[in-house]
Amino acid sequence: MKYLLLFLIFSSFIVSALANGIDNLKTDNDVLKFMLKTDTNFSYKGEPQITVVPTDTLFKLLKCNDVARQWSIKSWEKTDFNQDGKTDLLVMLKMSVGFYVYAVIDKGDNTFKMLPMNQGHTGDNCEMAKPIMINKQQLLLFYSKMLRMHRDKDELTVDTGPRIDTLILKHGNFVEYNPKPDNYQISYFTIEAKGCYGDCPVYKLQVSADGKATYEAYAYNEVEGNFKGAVSVDKLNRIKSLINYIQIRKLRDDYRVAWTDDVKAILKVGFKNGTVKEITDYGMIGTHGLSQLYNLIDELRTSEKWVKVK
Template identity: 30%
Template sequence: MPKSIIVIFVSLLLLISCNKQDEFVKAKLIPTRIDSLKTTAEIEKYIGNTDSLYRKFTLLKVQDIFCGSCDTLLDKLADSLHIDFSWQKADLDNNGYTDLLVTGTNKTYGSWNYDPKMEAEYSKEFNAFVLMNFGNSGIKTYDLTDGHYLTLVARIEYNGRQPFIAVYTPKVISVVDLHRREKTKSKLTFKFNDFIEYNPKPDTYDIEKVEYITTGCMGMCPVFSLNIGKDGNAAFVARDYNYTLPWQKGVLLNGTYKTKIKDKDLKELIDILEYTDFPNLKNDYHVPWTCDDTGAIKITYNGGKTKTIVDYGAQGTYGLRKLHSVFHQLRLNREWKFVSKETPYNYDIFKGK
């Protein structure tokens, strides 16, 4: 056999072998109640029984939802994607259990029947979320909209046998430049206990320091900053509305605090930053509304390089949403040691300095 043919044959074998190694291996299905749900009434009842915050959730196709931010552009987007359903099923985290993606309207409660024991936002005219099935560990709800004014089209798409959630947002037209937005598509995977933009090959970076700061909003949004070093040493400056429990309950923190972040928590933060491909994120994000909070992240890495991301509304990407959540949790779930009543604030982060 000629040498050239042998080389080609060996190359093909290697290519096939690599493809097999990279092939998604689907977990064996473990049937649960979700698999038996067939009708709209059954699914709505199941959702209400599973999560008390969705007792009055109604399944609706995107085109059938009436809301303040629903318009013809959203309907046309849904039509172009052939969305003629309000729910889909798939094992989104490949744990063997079927998950449920739904779209509709949640009217569990509103300003007229507000229950302070229910830790949730006001009812949402437009709501898309996923019920993740963890088997014996239960069901957990993950909201894809996470804001009063975010409308989108979500559906399950596949790369071979591997399922993802594809989230499409319509173009936003506005006379105000900051409020305009082009049509987008996000390919989401379940990672870090949340949905985040899929990154098949994350790069690694030598992250030396991470700084985070918020500005507050027209309500009672927490105003605070975090400074986390490579060694895990961290400083937390609590200025306004930093309560230890939701709904402004618990202890109100105020002043400067310090602690040492545990290695596993520091690693998770770095892993999330790397997975989001932070150097290639935009420097500025802005939701198409006003009077909201801003979260700014500054990462120092690879020998003094810096990347600053200013995210007005904290909705820039699903990866950034996850990071905002991590920082908000870090200020409360550590044994912070009180240092002083001083609350120094470095607003230069917002200028990229």
């Protein structure tokens, strides 16, 4: 009996040592403290700017509470988004203007990556998420009700209905799930950020299939001027892989948000067969996959070595 008791105590210690900060969360207040500790931006002068409300209260406050009840939305849930054996967290945070959806990914060594999921201005919209399993893969069902627009043959169309996306954690963020990625041979890709009324970076960056790149930094960049460089193989392959995963040929040529004073991006992807896919995206949230593609290309401005061209 003595040895059994010692074994149980030792086993409990091992489990506790292996558990991450998310495993230990039991209450709404636990989750609130964890979020405040993980991201200090959730506090201002020592005062929390977020709350984690009970699920019953969440149902009462959400504008789309009918869908929330149908989906059995919870204020927070534990899951394993990348199926690496570590516990991740999905949480609805209440702020002054509404609810925001966050996924918190365990990176190991008790460090976490915070992924904001909202795409619109929450005060006027409703966005929420629910973990689901499909074909033994952990996915995320994402509901978004917000005004979206697109232009087709010079005619502007307003999309007022909700959008439901099935997402997967891939290439560092959530993108639309695609069980059969494409295998296009890509010859180059270019992004041109047109800026906004504020201090948004204005630039053009083009990368060829072999990684050779040019970077034209016009305004509000860390450095300005014309540069050339080479993108590392791993980053280049990651971007090419994402382009193929998001089925870029099937996406619209034009996306735009319903508000003003935002960034307009022009994305071009050239293929070995001579064709080009061009997407204009005002607001840069046409799809989850496009948003992540913009992020990966944008990161090249500071992650790679650039040589100024005289």
